[in-house]
Amino acid sequence: MKTEIELKELVVGLSGLMSVSGRETFEQKKLLSLVGGFFDEQYADDVGNQVFVRYSGRAGAPKILIDTHFDEVGMYVAEIKEGGFLSFVNIGGLDTRILGAAEVIIYGDRQIYGVIASTPPHLQKPKDAEKPGEIYEFLIDTGYTKEELESFVRVGTPVGFLPKYTDLVGGSIAGKSFDDKACAACAVYAIAGVPKDELCGDVYLLLSAFEETRRVGGAAAGTYRVEPDYAMVVDVCHARVPDTSRGETTAFGGGPAITHSPATDRRLTKMTAELAGEKGIKYQFTVSSPGTGTNSPAVGLARAGVPVVDVGLPMKNMHTYNEIICIEDCIETSKLISAFVSSGRIAGEFRHEKI
Structure with missing residues (x-):
């Protein structure tokens, strides 16, 4: 299994792949060459979802789902x-x-x-x-x-x-399709970096299909198959720029945004924020009503229901060929995902006994 990776390189590598909705597996071989070696198992389903699994080796371990949609506008x-x-x-x-x-x-x-x-x-x-x-x-x-x-x-x-990427002053980067493959890169980087004996469950990374075209999207089918005990959905959110509403945006460079929403689990949201505080991870809160604009509702309503927390990576210029993200926000988001899949407290609270 691969063990070394550079986050910024991975962000650009994944974002540069073509995955317009409905064509998520178009460059699957390149995807596997970039990230397949960091996982124990990989499969794709008939919807176009691609799932990467790291096993904890623990008997009766909970299943932890991390969802980041892989499709892009085009x-x-x-x-x-x-x-x-x-x-x-x-x-x-x-x-x-x-x-x-x-x-x-x-x-x-x-x-x-x-x-x-x-x-x-x-x-x-x-x-x-x-x-x-x-x-x-x-x-x-x-x-x-x-x-x-x-x-x-x-x-x-x-x-x-055109996949073209430009470094900006202050640690930002501009280019196409960071929505949502920058978050996929953060998740790969996070999951790959946790030693196996520190994983508190078997981790399923769901690179879900057609989120950009259908609100239910491929995440519903992917979550149904995994049948996770609890989940985190990671997607981009709107960063604050002049003349935008403060209530609808997040601070660029302020770290991942943990969402308060009717579509997310209140306990898991609270515990994730507490975990970030304990680990010294920079984070912020945002609020979204009635849904989240992400896969969280679809994941949360799969099967008999899945406790889900929604995490956002601040982004400027969403749905353009020059979306802008802050690499420091990516680093903090990766830290939060790592802490989430390593949290014994969260695993103990949300693990379900399998019948």
């Missing part, structure tokens, strides 16, 4: 047009205001580069300049002819933003 090709242009539909929530001139990769029989066409201000009609375009109005310029494209691109071919 596009599918809708039509191949004359002049080497592609029309597309959005997969997940995309803000059309940021699409013009975006760089993309078309994942056909061979991968090619493209740029979403942008109308210069000089050519825009006044009424068009005042409103964002509709998704069906956008085209991807590839430089190929229609006939050339038809030989390796088809309707339904996935399209993702």
Whole structure:
């Protein structure tokens, strides 16, 4: 089993994989090469969920689920047009205001580069300049002819933003698909770093499918199969920037955000916060009503119910090709996950006797 890993390298490595909703296993071989060696077992299901397991070796050990969805927002090709242009539909929530001139990769029989066409201000009609375009109005310029494209691109071919990452001053990093693969990296880093004899249960890392397109998503099926005793869902949350509501955002660089919500377990939430305090882990609280906007409700309602705590990684520019996260927040999030799967107090409180 691998034992050494760099968190930032893992964040970029996982986020750079193409996993537009419905295509979560597209680069499964690369995923396995990055993280498979840190786990005892791995499997994928028919939904597209990918599960990685570390066993504690303890008889009757509880099952601890860590969920981080693996799908990303993106596009599918809708039509191949004359002049080497592609029309597309959005997969997940995309803000059309940021699409013009975006760089993309078309994942056909061979991968090619493209740029979403942008109308210069000089050519825009006044009424068009005042409103964002509709998704069906956008085209991807590839430089190929229609006939050339038809030989390796088809309707339904996935399209993702160009995986390009930039370090910013102050320990931040910008790039595509940190939602939610940065959290997946935090979880891998955390689980891999805990010695086997310190694990307080068998740990199941669920890289769940199509969270971006369906609120129930693949997490419901994945959780049902694992049948965990308790769970933590880790997803990104909105970081505070000027002119945003304080009540709906979290402090960038303030550590992971533990969520108060009707969809989460109050005892597990309280004990997770107490654990962070005991371990000196930086954290903050956020509140979400009525749900969480994450997989927590789906996980919590699987089978007869699963106690779940929801943890958020602060992010700026969500659902763009330049999402921004703070590496220090990633480190603190990893520390919290490590403490969570090593907590004898939590395991003792939430372990269920198997019938």
